[in-house]
Amino acid sequence: MARRSWNIDLDEMMRAGVHFGHRIKKWNPRMAPYISANRKGIHIINLTITARFLSGACDLLFDAASIGKQFLIVGTKREAVDSVAWAARKARCHYINQKWLGGTLTNWATTRMRLRQFRDLRTRDKSGKLARLPKREAAMLKRKLARFQTYLGGIKYMKRLPDIVIIVHQDEDAKALRECITLGIPTISLIDTNCDPDLADISIPANDDAVASIRLILTKLVIAICEGRSSYIRDL
Template identity: 30%
Template sequence: MIQSGVIFGHKKSKTHPKMKRFISGTKNEIELLNPATSWESLDTAMTFLEEVVSKGGVVLFAATTPPAKKIIETFAKEFSFPYVVTRWLGGTLTNFSVIKTRILHYENLKEKKEKGAFDKYTKKEQHDFAEEIGKLSRFFVGFSFLKKLPEAVFLVDPEAHDTAVREAKKLSIPVVAIIDTNDDPSKIDYPIFASDHSVKSIEWVMAKVGDAIRRGKTVVREKAAVAAAPAPSEE
């Protein structure tokens, strides 16, 4: 944990007042998170995520900051979960019915392109269609398969995703987040106290989260196997 830089926060001048009780000290003006508290918060979040996944729940992952976006995209793809790594569209959760309509439009355009349905149009019209698909792809490629609201939202750096936090809160969707010393922990249901600006820190945390997700998915597979097993014959 320490070697991965998990406990190294931001400069003391940026510390959020509500984070002070989770800080164990300061080194060269950099706040140091309490390792025990960080581990405890991670363990609590992992337990919650494992439970959500074990019940077949969906977790929407979001990270748009440079240190985290590639890590989260790779992670979400590995576990077939929806993700946002470009920009959180306002209304992604609170106006999901409209967002879903836009997703269907995006999927429809992609399907038509793949089937050659645009070949009959002029080059300019084909270019316009391709441009529209490209623009929509930036926003929807990571969660175009999201058919309903998620059971939980996972964020890296909630300060950078304030809209996502507010939308989730409004709909009572639990929020799990990697939060640093400059964040407000009171806004997050399951905060994970760790550096959200260090690649190594984020990778370390997500490796642990991945273990919890795997355990949850194992439960789902086991339930499916039991349900699919033939009933014992009566003799």
């Protein structure tokens, strides 16, 4: 199956600040192979390695999307919230960009029940049924619906566990990563210089604090998913 070049450009990554790591004192020694230098007390990520791992992640996502696999993008840190929602909508993926609720994946039966309740409440609200209830009961259900929307809005149509999970900030969303590891769900994770590169199946060394860096990495992954989905549709 033919692949498109993902156009991973080192200069583009430099402009987005993908190469900036954390201060030296905050590093994880396991990140040593991915660091090229330190500048004014800040570790500099080797973008040649980043490009190689990002390309590998794109290849994996293309292949998975081309056979109809489903993806979940997770990024709850403030800098990632908007980019995660944009990427998921663009690539037609599920996403979580607010608080990760413990057991979202490992206690899937409970999550599935909550999602059914969420969809039912949305239907009742859109049809006007909630408005016809007593005010107190309607207000209580609308508050419940708002909570569902905040925490489960990005996965409201997820009917089963995802095939691959993309994690934008490994430390911030460590619970999500641990659940994936427990269930054996393949993961792709951005890793800054304070992260453990051995936890995710594919770790992409990159600045996970800067909006521009996050957006650039997600853009490449989205392109791969969209290309794969197009291939899947053509082959049907």
